[in-house]
Amino acid sequence: MSGTRTDVLIAMVLVGAAAHAAGPAVTTGTPEGARSYYRALSKEFRLNTDGLTLQGLLDYLGYPIPAERLEALPSDVLMHPLECDGGLCLPPTLMGARLREGDILASRFFAPKIVNVSAATPAPGWRKLVRLRTHPDSPAARAGIQAAIILFNFIAPVDRDPFAGHSPNTQVMLIAPTHPKYVYWLDFHGLDVDGGSLSLALNQSFDAVSFPDGGTVDYFVPDGCNACHGSPGNRTPPMVNYLDTDHWFDRLTDDFAAVADAGLPLLFDAQTNDTGTVAYARAFDVIRQINEEALAQNQVVHLDSFEARAAQKWLSIHERDDAHQPPVARGFSSDGGPSWSGAEASGLALLNRYCFRCHGSVQFSVFDRPSVVVRAGDMRQRVTPGKVQLRISGFRMPPDRVLPANEAAALDQFLKNVK
Numbered sequence: 001m002s003g004t005r006t007d008v009l010i011a012m013v014l015v016g017a018a019a020h021a022a023g024p025a026v027t028t029g030t031p032e033g034a035r036s037y038y039r040a041l042s043k044e045f046r047l048n049t050d051g052l053t054l055q056g057l058l059d060y061l062g063y064p065i066p067a068e069r070l071e072a073l074p075s076d077v078l079m080h081p082l083e084c085d086g087g088l089c090l091p092p093t094l095m096g097a098r099l100r101e102g103d104i105l106a107s108r109f110f111a112p113k114i115v116n117v118s119a120a121t122p123a124p125g126w127r128k129l130v131r132l133r134t135h136p137d138s139p140a141a142r143a144g145i146q147a148a149i150i151l152f153n154f155i156a157p158v159d160r161d162p163f164a165g166h167s168p169n170t171q172v173m174l175i176a177p178t179h180p181k182y183v184y185w186l187d188f189h190g191l192d193v194d195g196g197s198l199s200l201a202l203n204q205s206f207d208a209v210s211f212p213d214g215g216t217v218d219y220f221v222p223d224g225c226n227a228c229h230g231s232p233g234n235r236t237p238p239m240v241n242y243l244d245t246d247h248w249f250d251r252l253t254d255d256f257a258a259v260a261d262a263g264l265p266l267l268f269d270a271q272t273n274d275t276g277t278v279a280y281a282r283a284f285d286v287i288r289q290i291n292e293e294a295l296a297q298n299q300v301v302h303l304d305s306f307e308a309r310a311a312q313k314w315l316s317i318h319e320r321d322d323a324h325q326p327p328v329a330r331g332f333s334s335d336g337g338p339s340w341s342g343a344e345a346s347g348l349a350l351l352n353r354y355c356f357r358c359h360g361s362v363q364f365s366v367f368d369r370p371s372v373v374v375r376a377g378d379m380r381q382r383v384t385p386g387k388v389q390l391r392i393s394g395f396r397m398p399p400d401r402v403l404p405a406n407e408a409a410a411l412d413q414f415l416k417n418v419k
Contacts, residue, residue, distance in 0.1 A: 295312055
């Protein structure tokens with residue numbers, strides 16, 4: 001190939017990359033877009049978002065539960081809502097319908113995905129997930145909402161109870177399978193801010209290397225939400241992401257060794273990391289139920305998506321096994337070709353540490369070997385960008401940190417050799 005033609009092709013690649021990545025790697029959206037989205041959501045679901053609080057949402061869903069108790073109570077207490085001794089003490093019938101087994105699922109767990117890993121010493125992240133099935137005669141059910149998934153987010157040093165304070169930002173997914181988008185988004189301030197008033201955005205560090213002020217920026221609904229849930233650019237209905245417990249254990253050997261040293265339980269409700277105990281099995285089974293529901297939603301929306309394949313893979317290897325599985329055991333192939341092998345374990349570990357935060361749900365999964373093979377050339381340019389490429393906002397990967405030179409070189413070499 002002649003030098004002139006090579007230069008032209010390189011220029012075409014860079015122009016294409018600039019057009020594709022003119023902003024941050026994860027779509028941020030805008031305040032105007034978020035306000036417009038909430039107005040449309042209010043109309044579609046007969047939910048007045050003006051002045052809406054988390055408490056108001058719970059009432060809309062048919063749950064007379066104080067929002068503070070939903071945030072503070074342990075998961076097993078929430079999942080037994082009729083009990084009164086320190087529990088919710090709900091009546092057996094709500095809005096004309098009996099509480100059903102499994103109406104409330106709850107789990108507390110380690111969440112490296114929400115941590116600013118560009119910090120010198122990243123403080124561990126934790127999440128509390130509460131899934132509420134709407135009651136048959138609630139305003140939400142009448143509007144076609146099947147369930148709501150509420151995600152409380154916490155950041156805490158290892159010497160503190162991670163769930164002792166308020167979630168500074170609480171995300172909500174409304175699951176509405178009869179509506180065009182299937183999943184709809186709400187975001188709330190912490191309960192200490194106007195009682196958990198509606199927010200336009202999640203402040204996060206997905207693009208930390210592109211922004212000042214500690215590496216965080218606002219990701220506005222719905223664009224920022226859709227981008228990480230299988231729908232970048234709002235082109236297709238978004239999906240519920242499965243919970244990858246194995247990835248949480250993986251991260252104890254790199255950025256979050258302090259969590260391991262402190263002996264903190266990653267499935268917090270188990271109060272142990274011993275996967276052979278009854279307490280762990282009970283906590284893990286809740287994750288299994290959550291992932292089964294995520295897979296069912298994925299298959300309805302995008303049957304052959306990599307998201308559905310990844311959720312199915314997790315469920316297959318954990319069908320009767322709660323133990324941590326290494327990255328190679330979680331690999332899969334979207335085209336029927338080879339999956340990751342033991343000889344590729346070190347390279348896959350780098351992808352898992354530095355790329356899975358986004359590329360477990362954005363565009364492709366690093367556990368899908370064929371998807372990495374076909375993108376390896378582009379990935380190499382983004383891991384070790386040149387001077388011109390560095391001037392393209394959002395081009396450098398990963399977007400949440402600057403890789404150490406030796407790690408970037410190792411990842412580049414691995415991608416060069418993968419076939």
